[in-house]
Amino acid sequence: MQKVIRSERLGESYLEIDHPTGLKILLCPMKGYQASYAYFATRYGSINTCFKTQQDADFVKVPEGIAHFLEHKLFESEEGDAFVRYAKTGASANAYTSFDRTAYLFSCAGNFPETIEILLDFVTHPYFTQATVEKEQGIIGQEIMMMDDDPDWCVYFGLLRALYHNHPVRIDIAGTRESIAQIDADLLYRCYRTFYNLHNMVLVVAGGFDPKDVLEAADRILKPAEPITIQSQMPEEPDTVAAPRTEARLAVSRPLFQIGFKEIPDPPEARVRGDICSELLLELICGEASPLYGKLYREGLINPSFSTEVMSGQGYLASIFAGESDDPDAVAEAILEEIDRLRREGIPEDAFRREKKKLYGRYVRSLGGIESMAGALMMSFFESTGPYEVIELLAGLTLEDVEKRLHQQLRSDRMALSIVRPA
């Protein structure tokens, strides 16, 4: 079944295909582009540590970091390393694992039919032995050590551990050296069979390719998958923060901080809209054009590294302000005061219009690149909101929407402060 999804505003369209194997395929041929960007992704990330399918009697609990480990291992097969196969086409390939997804990707400017075939083939052909699993434990152990030295990573996970008591978003995506030591080939196969079912996956391509090449490769390589219902069990998570404050020491020049607010997650179908409202709200509170940003910058409390972020997924939502400062507590206090002031005085209409234009401009602009278009299409599978719908959501956002959010969120009793100080 094939549908054309159009945007009147942009005068563009993409194809949505329900492949007979169960796979969702989203294709966006883009005029004037030579290269193509592809994602083959599964709804499976570091937070899926306890799960069952309709056929399993009980939930299984797996070691932390196994989704990321599996991503590394899939590059190997009996026919050799996937990178070696890609090398024959010249494509640039990679993969990543986040909290809630694993994505395999490539970009190529030629040999597209051969390259898409490699992607579909290696991701659907797992091959693990005890020996290859053990070797990977060494490589990923190195990766974990490297992240231990990364202050941005440490201050971020410090915050997540402070905000969440039990939710697995608090664990490092790669796990720990101890947790990955428990991984074996059987466990990897169990995770693979559950989450790499084509009904749980999406294939996305954007750029200068011919959709026929994708569909032919899919027809040839993919085998129909049994419909699957996956239940991921998330532990009970209180609304309160686990700790209002956490500190660590590393070799940094000045303290790094992240100020996070634990929010009540939106239901999945309202997540994108909720996130956009929150992003706009954070810009209004302390984006570059806000009076507070100018003041804190002038007082030397923040520098250009300051940023805001909204992170969300199954069972978690947080609003984050991050940066470097000699006095992170003063920054947190000023942000809380500004939130209070905006609640009392209301958000100025002109500031709202300006920041809305900013978000709209940046989002539309991003759809002009093959990588970001492919990324937006992939998002639409995970979040059930297409890239063109996001634009319309943005264009239709009202001041009331954002004010409502301001009154529901950013509560001082659900705030945590994570600091990494110089060793």
Add this chain to the structure above:
Amino acid sequence: MEKRLIREKLLDEIHFSSLTDPKFKQNRISVNLVVPLRRESVTTNALIPLLLRRGYAQCPDFTSLNQRLSALYGAVLDADVGKAGDFQLLSLSIRSLDDRYALEGESVIRGCAELLCGLLLDPKIEGGRFDREDVAIECRTLREIIQSEINDKRTYALRRAEEVMYGTEACGLSKYGYVEDIDAITPDSAGEAYRRLLHTARIEILFVGPGDPSVAKNIFAGAFAKIYRDPDPTIRMADIRPATALKEKTDCLEVTQAKLVLGFRPKSKDALPTRDASRLMAAIYGGTPISRLFMHVREEKSLCYYCAARYDSGKGVMMVDSGVEMDKVEEAKAAILEQFAIMQRGAFTEDELRHSILALQNNYRTVPDSAAALELCYLAQILEGCDRTLEEAAEAIGRLTREDVVQAANAFTLDTVYLLKGGA
């Protein structure tokens, strides 16, 4: 069909280069001031983009400037400092939505070009001096930028290795300058540095996007015509300098993973390898996931999480950097050098050669699909004095042979060994 870059001279040592492609949704404009790297001016120069980013006549303070950017559909304004060979690169750039998508029919492109031009040529200067408070604020920002280089250990180790490798050469200077020189900067000395930059720098303006570049070109041409200029005509890519006696340096920091960097330079000035051959050699050696360093040092021996080689065409050097466990540093170093010896003997396979060529060609052929990559790539080409399309560059790589690669590998020798390790 690849679009060609059109390069036009506006004034002596001021060029406007544009690449128009209707497929993009954003326009990017950057102004790049190129000046020689000198210890006495590098720090004050680095401050100038930060000061210019504070505001100009039409938007006199930081908040009103940022509000203007938001109103221009979230235009992103970057003030940046870079390094190319022996030169410091001071850049102001802006990118925003093309006029076609504006909600209220306004000309975003004109707004962006005027704003960028205003920031550069009409800054907050009175009586030859920058605003005292702005100078104090941005001196603090610059100090924090320099000090925070230590936070990212991989980049920090590479920069330290370069310092050791270049010694007193200009290209060894830090692009942001030195903390100890910041206190001496005054509103007057910053104003003076700004004027000197405008008078003497080589200026490269780039435009990439779907919009009409002449809108931006005319704004810049008109504004620059009023500026006194006495440009330095010697700003061309520097000579490539050969290796000297082997230098070794170890720094200690609180880290769990050590960083090992090996710097390679040409053996002699008389037998310099070509840029293309050096690029391909570095790719086979350590530039791709099928390279010798990745396959043999990382995958086969699990010695490090990353181990990569990169050729720097601006300085004609090759850097290998890796993240290693402390007790495996010697083993990793031996393995990295063993792979280099294999490159020099030409003991790599036909597949490795062919596939690395394909990977480099794929890189060149992917560039025209990203406005950001186009800007970066063409600015580097302009500075290198190289005038070819990306397809021509891809074809040139395709003509290289095994002999070219072996010759390039033999033209390089180990010059610097740098180690960042834990403990005191």
